[in-house]
Amino acid sequence: MTVAVDFKNVDIVFGADQAGSLAMIDKGATRAEILEKTGNVLGCAGASLTVHEGEISVLMGLSGSGKSTLLRAVNRLNVVSRGQVLVKDGDKIVDVVTCDEPTLRRLRQKQVAMVFQQFGLLPWRTVEENVGLGLELAGVPDAERKERVHKQLKLVNLDQWSKKYAHELSGGMQQRVGLARAFATEAPILLMDEPFSALDPLIRTKLQDELLQLQAELKKTIIFVSHDLEEALKIGSHITIMEGGRIVQTGAPEDIVLRPANDYVRDFIANVNPLSVLTAWNVMRDRRDLEESTDGWVWLDRRKTTRFKIDDHGLVAAAERDGKPAVWVSCADVEAQSEEAAQVFWANPGTSLKTVMLAMHRSQTAPVALFDDQSRFVGAIGIRDVLSAVLRR
């Protein structure tokens, strides 16, 4: 995968005494210590993070953790004190920290677009004039601009509102205008600074869904700042947790939930429902860890109620439950199955834990098998695996 944005040891300090503060950062001083000694505010320290093309990378943390500060280094709204921020610019890589003004402007016009928490719409402009802002600044001719603006407005379902002023729209609609403005520049990288935080919960969920839908089509690289873990887990392909200006943990959503790096992260995830994050893959026991039975049979569970016979290609040849032959069915349509004892459900690695549990419930706590996309047997989930994942033991 191609790297779209690469933060390398980024330090950001606000204030006059840059050298003094950087020296303190090197000694591992906290934000409070630096503030007391130098009067400067530590924005972020030693932040290294790689964002690949097409992924949604979420920066998470409490307010003041430095997540917005780091985000705004990508288009130099915040000036980096030390380190590199490499941004993909076509076939080249540009270091935003050191590039000259014209390069920075071109990046901002064509490569990196931004969506703001407070929308940042110009109140004296109509919706279409707001959406066209980036194109106008880049000098795109009127006719082409009109066409692209109209296309974006259609995309976010605001084409009926193009002549209205921003203040005539609801918050959710205003942020859709903000999204359309960012999409209109066709920049491959999108910075989103708590874009949905100012909206009420229902609208927030709706816009998250819309964003995911658009993303499935547009495949942008999105760096998304949020203080809401549910939101981060929902939309993020990677999550980075920050505290006091430093990165605490980076990983896939389920990594964060299953293996929190410290108490700060543990506090964060304390109230998260693991069922909405974890997948079958996260909780399964690998095939090699399962107990072998005689001539090619494998026990799926520790209680030895269910076993599969696996052929040379890794496919399931026969199934047996409580000593009797059984059929194996996909748990994708678990609701449709009748509750008979002689069936074993199977799931894909991406199946949600919730569905797996439903399947167990339906089959009187029988284990659930895991097949890869070629229907090969890769592992199994027993009731104990589910319980330990949910209880985080």
Place this chain on the structure above:
Amino acid sequence: MDPISKFMVDHKIPIGAWGKSFFGFLTDNFDTIFRAFSNGLNFILDGLVNLLLLVPPVLLALVIAVIAWLLQRSRPLAIGVFLGLIFIINQNLWKQTVQTLVLVVAAAAMAMAIGVPLGIWAAHKPKVYRIMLPVLDLMQTLPTFVYLIPVLTLFGLGNAPGLIVTIIFVIPTAVRLTHLGVVSVPKSIIEAGEAFGATKSQLLWKVELPSALPTIMAGLTQSIMLSLSMVVFAALIGAGGLGTEINRALGSRRIDLGLEAGLAIVVLAIVLDRMTRIGVGGKK
């Protein structure tokens, strides 16, 4: 006198003398330049006044009413403007009113032309504003009579010196309100402009000035009102118009004449104020 005070008085700092010799130096060396400037300005102002007086008064009043309608799209306002001007014609003060109008509009326009760029500069450079601030305070609070004297010696009598004192008095307001407008542009929309790659001048023209426009327009209205308040002083150094009438009324204790000219100024003030209130309030 006690010895300490006497000592201090004996060693008085000769500010007055310095000022006098400075202006003496200016008049001695650059008199022709100042006079030429003054004559040119007088010529333009008198020419404008004479041109406007060529138009029949009622027709000119109608034209101004139409301008009022074009600016504000309000029929009651246009009718009000027309009736106010008819009242002035009725009071036989039309010529003086036109002279005052030209002076006031010219002064306000000049003050905005100088004050708005200065205000923008000050808003972008806080250091500049810190230096500018005491100068602005000085211009606004130094009693008008004090700078009537040097202006008189430099530019002689007439409309030109009247215009200049008025401009000096009004510029600070134009600067201050422009500064206020530009520094209070919300940070979020400035960042939006920057984030989409605006150059410095695009940021100024497409974000800062439109956002500051209501405040800058309030500056224009204020400039016109303050210019009007200066007409009586300007008349003291030979600027014609309603101010001259009021000074004459004061000299000869004519209550009737004073009342008529005073009311004409009030009418003119209201007319100009209502006509220039663009962008103030919610109207787009």
